[in-house]
Amino acid sequence: MALIVQKYGGTSMGTPERILNVARRVKRWHDHGHRVVVVVSAMSGETNRLLGLAKSICDNPDPRELDQMVSTGEQVTIAMLAMALRSIDVDACSYTGRQVGILTDSSFNKARIQSIDADLMHKDLNSGKVLVVAGFQGVDPEGHTTTLGRGGSDTTGVALAAALKADECQIYTDVDGVYTTDPRVAPKAKKLDRITFEEMLEMASLGSKVLQIRSVEFAGKYQVPLRVLSSFDNDTDGAFDEDFKNNVGTLITTESEHTMEQPIISGIAFNRDEAKLTIRGVPDQPGVASRILSPIGDANIEIDMIVQNIAADGTTDFTFTVNRTDFKKALNLLETIGKDIGAGQVIGDDSIVKVSIVGVGMRSHAGVASKMFTALAKDGINIQMISTSEIKISVVVDEKYLELAVRSLHTAFDLDRATGESSARA
Amino acid sequence: MALIVQKYGGTSMGTPERILNVARRVKRWHDHGHRVVVVVSAMSGETNRLLGLAKSICDNPDPRELDQMVSTGEQVTIAMLAMALRSIDVDACSYTGRQVGILTDSSFNKARIQSIDADLMHKDLNSGKVLVVAGFQGVDPEGHTTTLGRGGSDTTGVALAAALKADECQIYTDVDGVYTTDPRVAPKAKKLDRITFEEMLEMASLGSKVLQIRSVEFAGKYQVPLRVLSSFDNDTDGAFDEDFKNNVGTLITTESEHTMEQPIISGIAFNRDEAKLTIRGVPDQPGVASRILSPIGDANIEIDMIVQNIAADGTTDFTFTVNRTDFKKALNLLETIGKDIGAGQVIGDDSIVKVSIVGVGMRSHAGVASKMFTALAKDGINIQMISTSEIKISVVVDEKYLELAVRSLHTAFDLDRATGESSARA
Numbered sequence: 001m002a003l004i005v006q007k008y009g010g011t012s013m014g015t016p017e018r019i020l021n022v023a024r025r026v027k028r029w030h031d032h033g034h035r036v037v038v039v040v041s042a043m044s045g046e047t048n049r050l051l052g053l054a055k056s057i058c059d060n061p062d063p064r065e066l067d068q069m070v071s072t073g074e075q076v077t078i079a080m081l082a083m084a085l086r087s088i089d090v091d092a093c094s095y096t097g098r099q100v101g102i103l104t105d106s107s108f109n110k111a112r113i114q115s116i117d118a119d120l121m122h123k124d125l126n127s128g129k130v131l132v133v134a135g136f137q138g139v140d141p142e143g144h145t146t147t148l149g150r151g152g153s154d155t156t157g158v159a160l161a162a163a164l165k166a167d168e169c170q171i172y173t174d175v176d177g178v179y180t181t182d183p184r185v186a187p188k189a190k191k192l193d194r195i196t197f198e199e200m201l202e203m204a205s206l207g208s209k210v211l212q213i214r215s216v217e218f219a220g221k222y223q224v225p226l227r228v229l230s231s232f233d234n235d236t237d238g239a240f241d242e243d244f245k246n247n248v249g250t251l252i253t254t255e256s257e258h259t260m261e262q263p264i265i266s267g268i269a270f271n272r273d274e275a276k277l278t279i280r281g282v283p284d285q286p287g288v289a290s291r292i293l294s295p296i297g298d299a300n301i302e303i304d305m306i307v308q309n310i311a312a313d314g315t316t317d318f319t320f321t322v323n324r325t326d327f328k329k330a331l332n333l334l335e336t337i338g339k340d341i342g343a344g345q346v347i348g349d350d351s352i353v354k355v356s357i358v359g360v361g362m363r364s365h366a367g368v369a370s371k372m373f374t375a376l377a378k379d380g381i382n383i384q385m386i387s388t389s390e391i392k393i394s395v396v397v398d399e400k401y402l403e404l405a406v407r408s409l410h411t412a413f414d415l416d417r418a419t420g421e422s423s424a425r426a
Numbered sequence: 427m428a429l430i431v432q433k434y435g436g437t438s439m440g441t442p443e444r445i446l447n448v449a450r451r452v453k454r455w456h457d458h459g460h461r462v463v464v465v466v467s468a469m470s471g472e473t474n475r476l477l478g479l480a481k482s483i484c485d486n487p488d489p490r491e492l493d494q495m496v497s498t499g500e501q502v503t504i505a506m507l508a509m510a511l512r513s514i515d516v517d518a519c520s521y522t523g524r525q526v527g528i529l530t531d532s533s534f535n536k537a538r539i540q541s542i543d544a545d546l547m548h549k550d551l552n553s554g555k556v557l558v559v560a561g562f563q564g565v566d567p568e569g570h571t572t573t574l575g576r577g578g579s580d581t582t583g584v585a586l587a588a589a590l591k592a593d594e595c596q597i598y599t600d601v602d603g604v605y606t607t608d609p610r611v612a613p614k615a616k617k618l619d620r621i622t623f624e625e626m627l628e629m630a631s632l633g634s635k636v637l638q639i640r641s642v643e644f645a646g647k648y649q650v651p652l653r654v655l656s657s658f659d660n661d662t663d664g665a666f667d668e669d670f671k672n673n674v675g676t677l678i679t680t681e682s683e684h685t686m687e688q689p690i691i692s693g694i695a696f697n698r699d700e701a702k703l704t705i706r707g708v709p710d711q712p713g714v715a716s717r718i719l720s721p722i723g724d725a726n727i728e729i730d731m732i733v734q735n736i737a738a739d740g741t742t743d744f745t746f747t748v749n750r751t752d753f754k755k756a757l758n759l760l761e762t763i764g765k766d767i768g769a770g771q772v773i774g775d776d777s778i779v780k781v782s783i784v785g786v787g788m789r790s791h792a793g794v795a796s797k798m799f800t801a802l803a804k805d806g807i808n809i810q811m812i813s814t815s816e817i818k819i820s821v822v823v824d825e826k827y828l829e830l831a832v833r834s835l836h837t838a839f840d841l842d843r844a845t846g847e848s849s850a851r852a
Contacts, residue, residue, distance in 0.1 A: 016479065016482035016483050019483065020483065050502065053442065053502065053506060054505070054506070054509060056442035057442050057445065057446065057506050057509045057510045057513065058509055058510065058512075058513035061509045061513075062508065062509050062512045064519075065505040065506075065508045065509045065512070065520055066505070066509075068501060068504065068505040068508075068520050068522075069501070069502050069505035069506065071501075072498035072501045072502055075494060075495070075497075075498045075501070076476065076479065076495050076498055078494065079480070079491040079492070079494040079495035080479060080480070080483050080491075080495065082488065082491045082494075083480060083483045083484055083487045083488050083491045083492075084483050084484065086484075086488045086491070087483065087484035087487075093490070094491055094494050096494075098524075099569055143525055
């Protein structure tokens, strides 16, 4: 029998009725002899309610006190789920991050997990208990309560799975897995049965919001098999007594032998939240990139893509993208910088999107980039920027082409036909 | 400078604005060089909201999980008050019961404090910090969260004051002190400047709701000077830089030299929540009281007064009072018991009240009882039961006489004239 860590988000814990549903699901796993640790988030809306209370006291609440406060959201849901489990005869016990020995550093509001005391949990598990653990929180070496930041419950789930050497960490969400792309944009999008950690990381960082990126990194680092599946889907009923690794949700894992035959690309990600800034006629001198980007970084503006081309006249054009909310601020800064370094024109554009193809398969396939550019060209889509990594190619295009670009790439890379493992591995 | 423990209840913490008011009050004490530990309750209504969530999961929530859950109410308010204090430049830090080392037994929902780690707090206090501590909660030897039961925040306040050897424990409430009786019943009721622990215990147990009875016992046992005062009253502003022991609120303390000249009685308490049960013609045999009362106790019905008189015919009449909510249940039980022991008629009356006079002064004054009975007789009030202790005399009368009885006793014992210490000590 397996040791499973299950994580349920705020939507799954949103009402007493849903909590009872989660309890029934956990009971099924437990009844089948699996050892189960459940990690839960606060009820949806609760963290925001608490943040609102804090804001009603002062504009910049003390970070330590904020963690002391918002960590109560999960403390309520762990107790509710443990009550629900006990009411259906499952021996369950709730634990806060502190009680289960989740030690973090002291970076309040965005703490990082340093260690977990697995012995405590193994003792309970060996006595047949189901453990219900608060996500998102821990305790620092001085005994202060800390939180891991938004989405931190995913990280708690993966960290517990790693510490316990669990067979699988299951992330229950409101979608039933990871898709080749967003079905709202490309109706032919297909659910993937498997995806590698690296691909998932690229998908997540490119705007696919299924999993928190830190939890994927963590899972990759500690080789924790991670599965995304729906908490509203009851089709899993018959699966686990045979093999919980059947085709349910999407398994995020390392490349293994039987999946060597990768599809060329696994999915298409996009990001609507970017804006592009270009500074022209920059003197082509050492250190000039730093002189442009340092003031942007100092202003706490995060930069995504960076592209630099040498022009014929000994100057260079420098283009980068930022989050759209930082666009105005970055544009003003860049105009000042441009004058300082004697550059030419500064151009901004906040009506662009980034579209990316992701896949470990492209490592062993030549011509993936040209196939991508050809597909876009055929539909008359002009490419404004290109950026590549080992398993991803991103392009920036006019935002009006977003849907067209995603659909045309989805078709060009044979993702429309993908159904189940066989064809997805075409 | 003094070490003061202040306790604020749910009403004082009811809104962000009130929390800011509490912060300003604490700051004044801190600015005057006093070391301050603040104990707070959950926002009014919050504990009931949480209990409602628990009830929505199941009818009988697990007691351990209930404590895990409801203890979050105070965790939110300690953080809010600490934020508020920091926002007005007071170096404050919040602590849960667990963090400040409040060790209790494992009786979930009604745990008793076993020890408190004062060293932790002294370290913080010595560094100039204000400590904000969650009332009502602790941690058991196995690390489970516990709560002390309703009103437990008063107990936390007194226990911390005892552990820290504080100069005073101040309980801030929505009334400005302890009164000779309820002003809503007797408009001439006067605030007392001082009252002894024993008197306060009698007043509390007789239905005066200012302080939780356990906290008064605790304060008496550890000789913690306890002061009741209003959190909505700002008249204390000028007092503490001279002497915080001035005539503010009501000080509950031991009998000391300068208060040897006690008033005969300090106050009049009453309780509307009682019902009376009589069983007539009980065979006057050893063990009969136990045969009557044991089944009542086994049914978890609490008994208050008990009176037994021997009748002329070798039988006895047995009368006792219970809480009015248990009246029907007790009456049914008593009828069965009556048949079993061969007793006569069973009579119940749930339209009675208990009125009591309380005062350590009656120890050294003869004729207090006769003065009481004379006053009641003069107003035509029939006495149905009498019960006495060293510092209290209680009578049961028809509930329609409640206001009349209280006012007539208030006048008879010269309490109408009491203003301030001088006359209250008449």
